[in-house]
Amino acid sequence: MATMNPVALTFERILVPTDFSEISQRALEFAKVIAKQGNSELLLLHVDPPIDSITPPEAAWIDLSEVQAQREEQMEQSGAALRSEGFRARTILGTGPLCGEILSTVKQYKVDLIVLGTHGKKGLERLMLGSDAEAVLRHAGCPVLSVGPAVPNLQNKTWRIREILCAMTLDPRSAEVVACAHKLAELHHAELVLFHVKSSIDQKDDAGWVSFDQAFDRYIPKGFGTRPELRTHVAGASPGTSIADLAKQRGSDLIVMGAHPASWLVTHLARGIAAKVLAEAPCPVITLLQS
Numbered sequence: 008m009a010t011m012n013p014v015a016l017t018f019e020r021i022l023v024p025t026d027f028s029e030i031s032q033r034a035l036e037f038a039k040v041i042a043k044q045g046n047s048e049l050l051l052l053h054v055d056p057p058i059d060s061i062t063p064p065e066a067a068w069i070d071l072s073e074v075q076a077q078r079e080e081q082m083e084q085s086g087a088a089l090r091s092e093g094f095r096a097r098t099i100l101g102t103g104p105l106c107g108e109i110l111s112t113v114k115q116y117k118v119d120l121i122v123l124g125t126h127g128k129k130g131l132e133r134l135m136l137g138s139d140a141e142a143v144l145r146h147a148g149c150p151v152l153s154v155g156p157a158v159p160n161l162q163n164k165t166w167r168i169r170e171i172l173c174a175m176t177l178d179p180r181s182a183e184v185v186a187c188a189h190k191l192a193e194l195h196h197a198e199l200v201l202f203h204v205k206s207s208i209d210q211k212d213d214a215g216w217v218s219f220d221q222a223f224d225r226y227i228p229k230g231f232g233t234r235p236e237l238r239t240h241v242a243g244a245s246p247g248t249s250i251a252d253l254a255k256q257r258g259s260d261l262i263v264m265g266a267h268p269a270s271w272l273v274t275h276l277a278r279g280i281a282a283k284v285l286a287e288a289p290c291p292v293i294t295l296l297q298s
Contacts, residue, residue, distance in 0.1 A: 188263035247280040
């Protein structure tokens with residue numbers, strides 16, 4: 008797991024799932040920036056789907072061993088390219104359901120951070136194909152950095168974190184998420200904006216803020232850095248859209264938020280707040296699993 012201490016979050020091993028698409032390549036570019044900062048090891052994972060017991064007729068024309076050899080060669084070339092750039096890197100090939108293989112790899116290799124690209128599926132496509140990125144972040148035992156379809160390609164540019172937008176609630180369990188954002192802000196000398204979305208019928212937040220502040224103090228010692236200020240927004244639309252819109256307006260470089268465990272129905276049918284943020288955010292999103 009990520010080391011939480013008064014100085015920084017450190018990631019010894021970063022897992023980057025890839026399907027050789029443009030979106031997964033963009034995610035890799037962000038992973039490389041993080042790895043370079045902490046001398047982290049990059050684990051590049053490619054997962055082939057499980058072989059169906061009922062083989063369609065067109066599969067007779069496919070030499071599976073040749074396809075596998077091509078994948079192995081592609082992965083080896085990708086790993087070699089990373090090592091030539093000075094990264095510690097290894098490649099991993101898996102077969103099975105994508106989410107399950109990712110979570111299994113996290114446990115086996117003691118991964119500290121997952122960096123993945125997401126297409127932000129919705130509607131019928133979401134029902135048929137599901138959302139692997141959302142399923143991963145709702146079950147992973149480590150932070151997940153998601154790079155959505157609205158995030159610009161780095162294209163050899165430097166990703167500098169000047170502002171972090173932390174979406175939060177006043178539930179004391181949210182204090183760990185804010186503490187993570189606070190430590191990242193201190194590490195990168197970035198401004199931290201706390202953003203709380205509530206409905207217009209909510210009661211005053213005074214009591215909730217006191218409980219949250221007490222929980223926050225257990226993660227962040229008093230005197231460590233500048234205490235962030237809370238910005239409360241009365242939601243007139245989806246909270247997920249509000250978070251993404253604020254990030255666009257402010258030009259935020261990173262969003263930090265919590266995610267809750269969810270069933271198959273959530274990740275394949277209606278999009279929750281996290282899924283909407285991933286689909287619309289103009290910058291990468293780090294999620295931490297909350298019980």
